[in-house]
Amino acid sequence: MIKNELDITQFFWLILIGFVVALVARRFKVPYALALVVTGVIIGASPFLPQARLEPSLLFRVFLPPLLFEATINLRLEALKRDWKPITIYTLGGTLISTFVVGAIVSVVLGIPFKVAFVFGALISATDPIAVIGIFKRLGAGKRLTLIVEAESLFNDGVAVVLFAVALEIVAGRNVSLQGSLLQFLRLMMGGIALGAGIGWLAARVHDGLDDHLVEITLTSIVAFGSYLGAEALHVSGVMAVVSAGLVIGNYGMQSSMTPGTRLAVTAFWEYAGFVVNSLIFLLIGIEATYVHWNDKWLIVLVANVAVLVGRAAIYPLSWVVNRIKGDVPSAWQHILFWGGLRGALSLALALGLSRDFPLREMWIASTAGVVMFSLLGQGITLSPLLDHLQKTETPEADPEGKGRLMSEVVAIRAALLELERAKAQEVYPTWAFTLLLRRYQERLEQAEAALRTINPGAETPSIVVTTQLRESLFLAEKSAYQEAERSGWLSAEDWQKIAQRIDLELIALSSEKRE
Known part of the structure; x- marks a missing residue:
């Protein structure tokens, strides 16, 4: 052919x-x-x-x-x-x-x-x-x-x-x-x-x-x-x-x-x-x-x-x-x-x-x-x-408190922190960017872990504008970890689609910032 x-x-x-x-x-x-x-x-x-x-x-x-x-x-x-x-x-x-x-x-x-x-x-x-x-x-x-x-x-x-x-x-x-x-x-x-x-x-x-x-x-x-x-x-x-x-x-x-x-x-x-x-x-x-x-x-x-x-x-x-x-x-x-x-x-x-x-x-x-x-x-x-x-769309286990989503969030944030450490070791980005992002992700991790313990999600942390390239790598790390959580069954396909769409929108916004 x-x-x-x-x-x-x-x-x-x-x-x-x-x-x-x-x-x-x-x-x-x-x-x-x-x-x-x-x-x-x-x-x-x-x-x-x-x-x-x-x-x-x-x-x-x-x-x-x-x-x-x-x-x-x-x-x-x-x-x-x-x-x-x-x-x-x-x-x-x-x-x-x-x-x-x-x-x-x-x-x-x-x-x-x-x-x-x-x-x-x-x-x-x-x-x-x-x-x-x-x-x-x-x-x-x-x-x-x-x-x-x-x-x-x-x-x-x-x-x-x-x-x-x-x-x-x-x-x-x-x-x-x-x-x-x-x-x-x-x-x-x-x-x-x-x-x-x-x-x-x-x-x-x-x-x-x-x-x-x-x-x-x-x-x-x-x-x-x-x-x-x-x-x-x-x-x-x-x-x-x-x-x-x-x-x-x-x-x-x-x-x-x-x-x-x-x-x-x-x-x-x-x-x-x-x-x-x-x-x-x-x-x-x-x-x-x-x-x-x-x-x-x-x-x-x-x-x-x-x-x-x-x-x-x-x-x-x-x-x-x-x-x-x-x-x-x-x-x-x-x-x-x-x-x-x-x-x-x-x-x-x-x-x-x-x-x-x-x-x-x-x-x-x-x-x-x-x-x-x-x-x-x-x-x-x-x-x-x-x-x-046959109603053969497999009914997911009841998770009204969002435990699977919270577990996925904890894993994703930890993956982002690992990516942050990897990027820091390359000494490409300014120190202040790492400090701000580290604080942001640590706060998110603490909140997610606390919510997981109490099944009561905490408030969102404010967005921090830092070096766009560094933020892009962190978003990619988050998305990859969420995707892995969906494949492992922790996260429903519907939640994964919403999260992926949210991260993709963030990445699109970052791309616009780069062009500007």
Whole structure:
């Protein structure tokens, strides 16, 4: 797609179309991902609009690393540890059961050898959380439900891709024993995790000696793509390598080795990268669907969709197991997990990547495209009303006294004080500025801590006009700490938006002062 001038032109037009769709979707409150898929179908069916194809190598080597990395640097290990039981059971148990169930149903109904159908079961078990998470955010779904869905899908992708690789070896006759297949599965999984964690750890150490947001953004880009390409070279799981590298960078490199300003810059860069890549992917899914030779394959597509839904229903017995070990997944959440297990670009790319001589290749591509389109358009469109019906916007714990907000404020002020000490050590700003700001932040800290003890917020301290550059760095430190508090669950999304807006207005005002 991006190999010559024509392809670059296609890339430009797709970005432009994605931008227009984003504006329209925002205006009419339509799920962005679903609007992109429909737009992609229109593009593919029109001879007058730019055409492009979803090449497997493009998805795996260019699109997948930034998508996985952007998602994992925002996952907090503390939250994952709290919900490791449901995430682990759904990831391993759900993916394995789904793969075998789908393979068995397709094999029996269509009369296809199980080992061939098992390949389809593996590739179609990879779920895509992007559309679901977008709907969750729009409707204000709870943090814990969102975390479980996103984490389960991320790790599920890694497991599904590894199962797919093992299944291909079985079809090729290289791994015919259960023991050999299991060892290959573990080697691919653990090898990818170890490689990614090692690369992430080394990068985190390098971050310690840096204080340049452009250099550090470049370093994180090297980690994202390098971990995937390195895993490919070593024949281990690239997906698990990127996921583990992202977790290490997000929880250690960014938190302990980056200044608040750099952390915000890195986060903003990857958020933008994720947005662009997702826009391209969903457009390409819609376009690719128009290239599939459906013809007489509608019955097969129907069988595939039924098989996938039956396989996904493993969520219910697995949830019973989770709740038996105090995993606490309500029944309404189980319905969301079942219906929200959408399939996306990863499944389609795996199908398109099957070798030309693979048995029934065209049928598998059509079946995969049919499942992906049904899940994104059918399940995706009905997920919003289902959330409303089940009242599945997670009700936050009652906090009428604002304890979470006060805790977040204390953490944010302490972060600003640390940034103040760092700036003071550089001896760039006048001493009087530090004295005034130190007094201001100490007063705010004392008031916040007193309010936290008594649950009675104190009065605001007067604003102090000092060196604008120094104030800007402190505001950035505050914003970064508040953002971390929101991710950790201390601060509600609504409060975080208000605080971020307030700090952004302060930063805009400072920018105006600089220009004057």
